[in-house]
Amino acid sequence: xxxxxxxxxxxxxxxxxxxxxxxxxxxxxxxxxxxxxxxxxxxxxxxxxxxxxxxxxxxxxxxxxxxxxxxxxxxxxxxxxxxxxxxxxxxxxxxxxxxxxxxxxxxxxxxxxxxxxxxxxxxxxxxxxxxxxxxxxxxxxxxxxxxxxxxxxxxxxxxxxxxxxxxxxxxxxxxxxxxxxxxxxxxxxxxxxxxxxxxxxxxxxxxxxxxxxxxxxxxxxxxxxxxxxxxxxxxxxxxxxxxxxxxxxxxxxxxxxxxxxxxxxxxxxxxxxxxxxxxxxxxxxxxxxxxxxxxxxxxxxxxxxxxxxxxxxxxxxxxxxxxxxxxxxxxxxxxxxxxxxxxxxxxxxxxxxxxxxxxxxxxxxxxxxxxxxxxxxxxxxxxxxxxxxxxxxxxxxxxxxxxxxxxxxxxxxxxxxxxxxxxxxxxxxxxxxxxxxxxxxxxxxxxxxxxxxxxxxxxxxxxxxxxxxxxxxxxxxxxxxxxxxxxxxx
Numbered sequence: 001x002x003x004x005x006x007x008x009x010x011x012x013x014x015x016x017x018x019x020x021x022x023x024x025x026x027x028x029x030x031x032x033x034x035x036x037x038x039x040x041x042x043x044x045x046x047x048x049x050x051x052x053x054x055x056x057x058x059x060x061x062x063x064x065x066x067x068x069x070x071x072x073x074x075x076x077x078x079x080x081x082x083x084x085x086x087x088x089x090x091x092x093x094x095x096x097x098x099x100x101x102x103x104x105x106x107x108x109x110x111x112x113x114x115x116x117x118x119x120x121x122x123x124x125x126x127x128x129x130x131x132x133x134x135x136x137x138x139x140x141x142x143x144x145x146x147x148x149x150x151x152x153x154x155x156x157x158x159x160x161x162x163x164x165x166x167x168x169x170x171x172x173x174x175x176x177x178x179x180x181x182x183x184x185x186x187x188x189x190x191x192x193x194x195x196x197x198x199x200x201x202x203x204x205x206x207x208x209x210x211x212x213x214x215x216x217x218x219x220x221x222x223x224x225x226x227x228x229x230x231x232x233x234x235x236x237x238x239x240x241x242x243x244x245x246x247x248x249x250x251x252x253x254x255x256x257x258x259x260x261x262x263x264x265x266x267x268x269x270x271x272x273x274x275x276x277x278x279x280x281x282x283x284x285x286x287x288x289x290x291x292x293x294x295x296x297x298x299x300x301x302x303x304x305x306x307x308x309x310x311x312x313x314x315x316x317x318x319x320x321x322x323x324x325x326x327x328x329x330x331x332x333x334x335x336x337x338x339x340x341x342x343x344x345x346x347x348x349x350x351x352x353x354x355x356x357x358x359x360x361x362x363x364x365x366x367x368x369x370x371x372x373x374x375x376x377x378x379x380x381x382x383x384x385x386x387x388x389x390x391x392x393x394x395x396x397x398x399x400x401x402x403x404x405x406x407x408x409x410x411x412x413x414x415x416x417x418x419x420x421x422x423x424x425x426x427x428x429x430x431x432x433x434x435x436x437x438x439x440x441x442x443x444x445x446x447x448x449x450x451x452x453x454x455x456x457x458x459x460x461x462x463x464x465x466x467x468x469x470x471x472x473x474x475x476x477x478x479x480x481x482x483x484x485x486x487x488x489x490x
Contacts, residue, residue: 007045007073013113014043016122021344025303028189028269030096031340032122037077040123043116044072050107054330055117058105058490060460061087061094062482065102065117072120081128084121087482089158089459090200092129093183095122096192098456099292101489105330129199136206139167145473148173148230150217150414153181154455155446156236157200158462159469160209162479163234166470170209171230175216178270181238185263188296190303194270223417232441232469235420235429236462239447241410245288245402249357254365258293258403265300280306284396286368287311288354289403292339297401299341310347310395314373314385317350331490351375355387357400368397406452418442426451431485435468443469449485457483 017033018024024031035043047069055065064083071080084091095118106114128134145168149160152174164170178184180197205211215221217237226233242257244250256278264276280301287297290313301309322333342348349370356369372391377383408427409415415422420437421430428451429444431437437444445465446458460483467479 005048007042008048008108008112008115011042011046013046013116014039015116016119018340018343024190025344028303030193031190032096034126035119035123037075037123037127040120041073041075044069044120046108047073047115048107054105054107055102055115058102058330060457060483060487060489061463063087063102063121065115068124069115069117069120072124077124077127077131078133080124081133084124087480089161089463090154091121091125092196092200093154093192094118094456094459095125096196097187098454101332101454101456104333105490110329134199134203136203137165138207139165141167142169143167143474145169145231146171146229147232147234147469147473148217148226149234149236150226150411151181151236151238151446151448152179152211152213153183153236153238153446153458155238155448155458155462155465156181156234157204158459159234159236159445159466160462161204161207162463162466163469164204164207164209166466166474166477166479168470168473171212172209173212173215173217173221175214177214179211179213185266186259186296188262188265188300189269190299191296194266218411218414218417223414223419227418227439227441230441231473232443233418234465234469235411235415235418235437235442235444235448236446236465237409237411237414237448239406239409239428239450239452241406241408241427242402243404243407245354245404247354247356249359249365252357252359252365253363254359254398255357255400256402258289258297258401261401262293262296262300265304276304278399280304280309280399282307283398285309285399285401286354286395286397287401287403289313289405290315291403291405293405294401294403295339295341297403298346299339299344301399301401302341302344306399308347308396309345310349310397312349312352312354312370314351314353314375316375317348352393353385353387354400355392357397358394365397365400368395368400369393370395406447408451409448411448420444433484433486434471435465435485436472441472445485457489461485 049066068080068083100118103114149172285301285306318336354368358367372388373385418439420439429449435443445461464481467481470477
């Protein structure tokens with residue numbers, strides 16, 4: 001269909017369809033269904049092509065959203081993928097996984113339903129792969145410089161691809177046995193299937209990126225070796241240090257961190273295991289935490305056959321509608337949301353915390369004592385949670401999953417060897433405005449520097465860090481740098 005200046009008045013927003021709950025709980029295939037080209041064209045036609053496109057500000061990559069919306073509306077899909085790839089190395093990763101902060105920043109969101117940007121983005125890249133439009137783009141000239149990238153998550157992969165396309169010899173080191181970071185071992189297959197990751201890795205290999213899985217930098221390869229053998233080192237190891245809970249009974253068996261539990265399910269789907277040694281099958285499950293990782297645990301537990309799942313969040317339930325005074329457009333709306341995993345079955349407990357784990361005579365968890373909490377601030381303004389007396393309640397619990405967030409990087413041996421300083425409070429890499437750490441020739445980006453964040457920020461960080469590395473190696477760079485180390489969301 002042709003682009004329509006008044007499309008937003010003629011066509012309602014239609015969200016991406018999902019597979020029926022009863023069907024998707026029986027397998028690990030992705031929940032979202034593909035959107036037809038015709039439907040994507042209609043949704044793209046809702047874009048107003050604003051004079052000041054605030055969706056750009058909502059997206060740290062600065063995606064050319066009005067441009068590729070118009071191309072899709074005009075059925076010019078080849079031009080659409082060119083515009084999409086101009087700012088985003090991996091639009092399939094963001095299309096499947098990003099919560100789309102660009103959408104609430106859409107001008108239509110002021111008083112209507114925003115453009116379904118994420119749905120159009122995913123339609124563009126999936127069609128591009130199907131049509132064979134995604135091809136390797138190796139550098140025509142090689143610089144003779146050698147760069148090590150530590151970590152193969154979205155930030156590391158984005159940095160690696162940008163540096164390889166700039167002509168550098170790039171080596172990516174990953175401690176796991178397969179490349180992909182949390183895309184591989186952490187995010188469930190029902191959110192992104194691993195062939196989606198593999199096809200992009202094949203493109204990077206064809207562009208000259210060399211992958212070294214099963215190599216833990218700091219143990220198998222020392223920081224001194226990395227600096228000796230490479231002209232620059234990019235640390236993109238993520239922020240995998242999980243927040244602990246110091247409560248009575250914490251050492252009972254059956255209480256696990258989310259990043260211990262989730263990768264095992266990935267390995268079952270990869271064929272490495274016939275079954276997960278930590279399974280929710282037939283169990284009462286309690287999940288502590290309210291973010292994306294908790295939702296991943298929820299969807300995984302339900303697919304494993306959990307008897308019942310309780311999810312506890314010490315925060316109060318957000319309202320259903322944004323408060324325009326305290327949370328105005330184009331900020332990310334602080335409203336109550338449900339993920340596809342929540343639609344599949346959960347008992348939510350808002351403003352509730354676990355105060356004690358209780359077990360049986362064999363040392364296994366069997367019950368948690370919870371209490372209602374109130375959010376307060378002390379005299380210094382620090383937020384805290386106080387237990388409401390008399391609000392205790394006991395829940396059966398055969399499996400407890402801790403998904404209470406992350407507290408920085410766990411790559412301490414490597415950083416010590418590299419002599420790269422870490423923020424003592426946030427436990428993240430300290431970098432200057434040019435992504436350089438305190439160690440000469442060593443750079444840091446992604447969650448390792450920013451703290452746990454969104455996949456779109458990881459890709460933006462990787463692209464920007466690559467530009468800084470290229471500039472140091474060559475005294476100039478044509479690579480784009482969409483964000484700075486201290487850039488923050490709207």
